[in-house]
Amino acid sequence: MKYVIILVVLASFGAIVYGFSLDEEQADLANKYIGSGTLGLFFVAMPLFLLTESRGKKMKDYMLNEENIRKMNEREKQKPGNQ
DSSP states (O other): OHHHHHHHHHHHHHHHHHHHHSOGGGHHHHHHHHHHHHHIIIIIIHHHHHHHHSTTOOGGGGSOOHHHHHHHHHHHHHSTTOO
């Protein structure tokens, strides 16, 4: 999966760079390449990356709820120098 993500990112950046390198006469085609590269990054590569990196982790630990706020406050009080 790691290599698929890298491939999608490189292809997306390649499309964006190619879109910027096209002449002004082909502005419509350039915009399509730039747009498809951007969509590839944000709608394909980023969700794939987030899915692979968050596998096996509890989302409850990362949510800001009352229990986690209390834990953060307790840790802050226990730090040296905070009195």
